Amino acid sequence: MKDEQVLPEEQQTKSGVSRRSFLKAVTGTAAGIGISQVFNPALIQALETGLKRHPVLWIQGQGCTGCSVSLLNNVEPAIADVLLKVISLQYHPTVMAAEGATAMENLFAIAKEYKGRFSLVVEGAIPTAADGKYCIIGDYHHKEYSMVDLVKELAPMAGSVLAIGTCATYGGIPAAEGNVTGATGVMDFFKAESIKTPVVNIPGCPSHPDWIVLSILHLLEKGIPELDDDGRPTLFFGENIHDNCPRLAMYDEGEMSKTLSDPNGCRMDLGCKGPDTYADCYKRKWNGGLNWCVDNAVCIGCVQPGFPDEFSPFYEPA
Numbered sequence: 018m019k020d021e022q023v024l025p026e027e028q029q030t031k032s033g034v035s036r037r038s039f040l041k042a043v044t045g046t047a048a049g050i051g052i053s054q055v056f057n058p059a060l061i062q063a064l065e066t067g068l069k070r071h072p073v074l075w076i077q078g079q080g081c082t083g084c085s086v087s088l089l090n091n092v093e094p095a096i097a098d099v100l101l102k103v104i105s106l107q108y109h110p111t112v113m114a115a116e117g118a119t120a121m122e123n124l125f126a127i128a129k130e131y132k133g134r135f136s137l138v139v140e141g142a143i144p145t146a147a148d149g150k151y152c153i154i155g156d157y158h159h160k161e162y163s164m165v166d167l168v169k170e171l172a173p174m175a176g177s178v179l180a181i182g183t184c185a186t187y188g189g190i191p192a193a194e195g196n197v198t199g200a201t202g203v204m205d206f207f208k209a210e211s212i213k214t215p216v217v218n219i220p221g222c223p224s225h226p227d228w229i230v231l232s233i234l235h236l237l238e239k240g241i242p243e244l245d246d247d248g249r250p251t252l253f254f255g256e257n258i259h260d261n262c263p264r265l266a267m268y269d270e271g272e273m274s275k276t277l278s279d280p281n282g283c284r285m286d287l288g289c290k291g292p293d294t295y296a297d298c299y300k301r302k303w304n305g306g307l308n309w310c311v312d313n314a315v316c317i318g319c320v321q322p323g324f325p326d327e328f329s330p331f332y333e334p335a
């Protein structure tokens with residue numbers, strides 16, 4: 018719905034977390050702070066408060082961890098502020114201090130204690146071939162857990178599932194042509210396994226940190242956001258890139274870029290997939306709001322189902 022598509026600043030205010038609080042940049046996250054900060058009383062208190070609110074369990078399958086990196090690199094909104102004050106990230110395989118049996122114990126303990134109330138974040142595709150053996154997550158009570166096992170067990174217990182990144186949403190690069198691992202996205206996996214937990218798709222290669230954080234905030238405060246036909250929040254993925262591109266006027270005038278170093282001109286002849294892509298990158302921008310793909314390259318359609326195969330080649334000679 019067009020009326021609900023508001024600018025990031027307004028989204029943050031509506032979500033009850035002001036831009037000012039986001040701007041107080043703190044490095045790291047609840048899980049990412051690590052051992053040196055474990056006994057920090059302020060951290061313990063923040064985590065206890067957050068845990069009552071909304072535990073988040075973040076699991077990773079077949080992916081490059083780029084979405085986690087994108088989230089952790091973010092300074093605006095300040096991710097630690099959000100994670101310490103608003104949600105409680107209780108499990109994250111890349112950055113948490115715990116490991117091995119302790120980590121797995123914690124994962125299942127939180128899932129059981131907060132059954133129906135926690136959010137499960139899935140990053141990476143789910144490899145279904147070879148009985149799930151292409152992605153083993155860990156060992157719990159002498160049982161080897163694959164990504165398939167873990168999603169099958171945890172997803173029905175969750176209140177909501179956020180599929181983060183194009184691998185988790187639509188299969189992405191692991192599901193590209195060949196796909197010997199049987200990689201699949203969360204929604205397709207849920208259909209095959211008859212799992213009914215609501216899914217919010219937040220694609221992107223990687224996802225923009227705002228899309229992740231603000232979707233979680235929406236879940237906290239208002240529940241599941243309005244989703245498009247591909248399961249994505251219309252708040253972030255409701256607008257066509259080409260229709261809103263600052264170079265649209267040049268496209269209309271037939272002024273086309275001949276090279277990527279050309280500061281002017283529409284980039285369609287160079288391979289831009291903006292006309293087939295729905296996301297708010299053009300106004301949200303990346304790298305702390307500094308720039309976006311079309312400034313220096315082309316949109317490669319990374320948020321769309323079918324990426325990358327249906328969007329290749331990414332670049333074309335003019």
Ligand code: SF4
Pocket residue numbers: 258259260262263264265268282283284285289290291292311316
């Ligand atoms: S650069 Fe891409 S998104 Fe922008 S007007 Fe050209 S084709 Fe459309």
Ligand code: SF4
Pocket residue numbers: 221222258294296298309310311315316317318319320
């Ligand atoms: S501009 Fe296109 S390729 Fe770049 S992040 Fe946005 S959707 Fe992905």
